Amino acid sequence: MVHRRAVPPRAEIQALRTRAPVRRFCPRRDGGRAAGLSTAPDDQAGLATALSLTARRFVHERQRPYAGSPFARFFRQDVARMGRDLVAPRPEPLMVRASVGAQGWASIPWLAFFAPHVTRSMRQGLYVVFLINAHDERVILSLQHGAGAALTQLGPDQANRHLRHMASATRRAVTVQHDFDEGPIDLGSTAALPLAYQAGCALSRSWAADDLTNDALSTDLTLMLDIYRGLVPPA
Numbered sequence: 001m002v003h004r005r006a007v008p009p010r011a012e013i014q015a016l017r018t019r020a021p022v023r024r025f026c027p028r029r030d031g032g033r034a035a036g037l038s039t040a041p042d043d044q045a046g047l048a049t050a051l052s053l054t055a056r057r058f059v060h061e062r063q064r065p066y067a068g069s070p071f072a073r074f075f076r077q078d079v080a081r082m083g084r085d086l087v088a089p090r091p092e093p094l095m096v097r098a099s100v101g102a103q104g105w106a107s108i109p110w111l112a113f114f115a116p117h118v119t120r121s122m123r124q125g126l127y128v129v130f131l132i133n134a135h136d137e138r139v140i141l142s143l144q145h146g147a148g149a150a151l152t153q154l155g156p157d158q159a160n161r162h163l164r165h166m167a168s169a170t171r172r173a174v175t176v177q178h179d180f181d182e183g184p185i186d187l188g189s190t191a192a193l194p195l196a197y198q199a200g201c202a203l204s205r206s207w208a209a210d211d212l213t214n215d216a217l218s219t220d221l222t223l224m225l226d227i228y229r230g231l232v233p234p235a
Helices: 010-017 043-061 070-087 150-154 156-175 192-199 212-231
Strands: 094-097 110-114 126-133 138-145 203-208
Touching: 010 150, 043 070, 043 094, 043 110, 043 126, 043 212, 070 094, 070 110, 070 150, 094 156, 138 212, 150 192, 156 192, 156 203, 192 203, 203 212
Parallel strands: none
Antiparallel strands: 094 110, 110 126, 126 138, 138 203
């Protein structure tokens, strides 16, 4: 069970949206309300901060209306932009999308990196994604097989078996040395789609929201994308 602190104030979202200096969260003595913050130099720190903020706040945001939500807009637009900026120097083309739900709140917010000649959707194909386990306040980086199409075509039980088989085959195909986790991930949900995401994960790294740092995010995302590029056919 996660002990939930006071929720980060909406001013933190606005600071990230306006490209104000991104600052680190420091607990006060008033129950942990986020405050204070030392300037960080670039959008790498901004993405780590934004994903951490989402993991900490999403449970509370889901209790508010989805339509017109500043938080949904922040994640869909600004978090996606931070992701695009971070991978822009890479040699291969990548499509970057972020979502907290299409027409209502999703169970699992995500920020995904697609090789566009392989897939442009979370529903199918292989891609790299940050998944948010808001229940346990964790951020998970995953080399992921799309789950939605398999669920529609096969139903939950058969789809999960198929996705586990695909994830195992992908792990065997990796030739790059790495220290990513090869065991199952936990997204903190019993809904069908998150369970299918769990089944389709080939490699992962998981952080507690408060432990996610600029350096860890950049280093692990770079290596995961290198592995991804080696697995998919060239454009």
